[in-house]
Amino acid sequence: MPLKSMHTGDQIVESFSRCTKNGFVACNLAGEVTYISDSMEDLSGWLESELIGQPVSKLYALPESISNSIDIQDAKSQPAVVYKRDGNKITLPARQVTIKDPETGEIDGYLTLFINQKGDIGRAQSDFISTVSHELRTPITSIKGFAATLLQHRSKLAEDKRKKYINIIRDQADRLSRLVEDLLAVSRLESKKLQLTIQPLNIKNAVEKIATIVEQKHESSHAISIDAEPNLAFVWADSDRLEQILTNLIDNAVKYSPEADKVEIKIHMGETNGQEMMQIDIRDFGIGIEEEDLDKIFGKFSRLDSPLTRNTEGTGLGLFITKSLTNVMKGDVVVNSEKGKGTTFTVFLPTNSYTPDYSQED
Ligand code: ADP
Numbered sequence: 001m002p003l004k005s006m007h008t009g010d011q012i013v014e015s016f017s018r019c020t021k022n023g024f025v026a027c028n029l030a031g032e033v034t035y036i037s038d039s040m041e042d043l044s045g046w047l048e049s050e051l052i053g054q055p056v057s058k059l060y061a062l063p064e065s066i067s068n069s070i071d072i073q074d075a076k077s078q079p080a081v082v083y084k085r086d087g088n089k090i091t092l093p094a095r096q097v098t099i100k101d102p103e104t105g106e107i108d109g110y111l112t113l114f115i116n117q118k119g120d121i122g123r124a125q126s127d128f129i130s131t132v133s134h135e136l137r138t139p140i141t142s143i144k145g146f147a148a149t150l151l152q153h154r155s156k157l158a159e160d161k162r163k164k165y166i167n168i169i170r171d172q173a174d175r176l177s178r179l180v181e182d183l184l185a186v187s188r189l190e191s192k193k194l195q196l197t198i199q200p201l202n203i204k205n206a207v208e209k210i211a212t213i214v215e216q217k218h219e220s221s222h223a224i225s226i227d228a229e230p231n232l233a234f235v236w237a238d239s240d241r242l243e244q245i246l247t248n249l250i251d252n253a254v255k256y257s258p259e260a261d262k263v264e265i266k267i268h269m270g271e272t273n274g275q276e277m278m279q280i281d282i283r284d285f286g287i288g289i290e291e292e293d294l295d296k297i298f299g300k301f302s303r304l305d306s307p308l309t310r311n312t313e314g315t316g317l318g319l320f321i322t323k324s325l326t327n328v329m330k331g332d333v334v335v336n337s338e339k340g341k342g343t344t345f346t347v348f349l350p351t352n353s354y355t356p357d358y359s360q361e362d
Contacts, residue, residue: 045085139172182317200234257286
């Protein structure tokens, strides 16, 4: 049912249209869903087509004391539980108003507003799309430009120039494919479609493997040392995701310490939030991070502005993916850093079996 066809009074319709970030649901007097806004679909993961005609109890539970005001402005918010499609629950402030039949003026249903405390979904999405478009445009422009030059002036270009342009095209295509891979990883994480096989893994072997790959990739003079406690317990993790986490962090340690010659990794049992966990400290002696920037770096597309970062390949998605993946695997990543001195990223991972926590982002 289109929103406008529900006679809720002009004031109510106006209020709702101003609150597009909030979710709203209409039901009839029998308590069956008659309408779900797009933002409610985003909040709950349900599609309108799946819930029309279904009891509202499938989607939410309101406190018995909720008032049924006729004006949304007068209605008082009370905490309500929203049952998400993936089986998780979220509690949001909700307000309910009555819907009147436009002809008879009789009450024929209720409209419930769920206040989205996470902010404006619409704006966050459009910010994300504009950042992604910008990130994609840069390599595409470069590939098109150099390919056009090669086509037009192939015979006139010296061999070394031709080689240089072809290398740029290859590097930019690599950058595009990394970006697309990272975006897919973010999308899988956010839609909770990540498939994980949690199994006991030898953490020392995994760190050694990734350290060797990173050393070879950078052909760097960095020596990556690994100091592992004897008789380490297994970590319970998904093998590919564990490698992705370690690759991001060890690669960053090398990338952001061009003047240094070493990265130190320690693997030992540690503790976080009162729980025993495997602890992996990845320490570099590079550019470091200002204290006020420490909590920004785990956000999507966050790259700290510095001459080194500007000249260093990266999407700004690595740490977001790393943190989200470790959280899904019931672990965590924390950072300690001193500007100009270096940075230590610490990964905590469980040493016991568990069910992955896909709900961690809520
Ligand atoms: P990127 O693809 O840019 O490396 P990340 O998400 O991995 O993206 O990191 C986000 C930002 O955090 C980087 O752009 C950089 O500014 C900063 N950063 C990450 N790791 C380090 C480190 N080891 N030392 C200093 N700065 C770092």
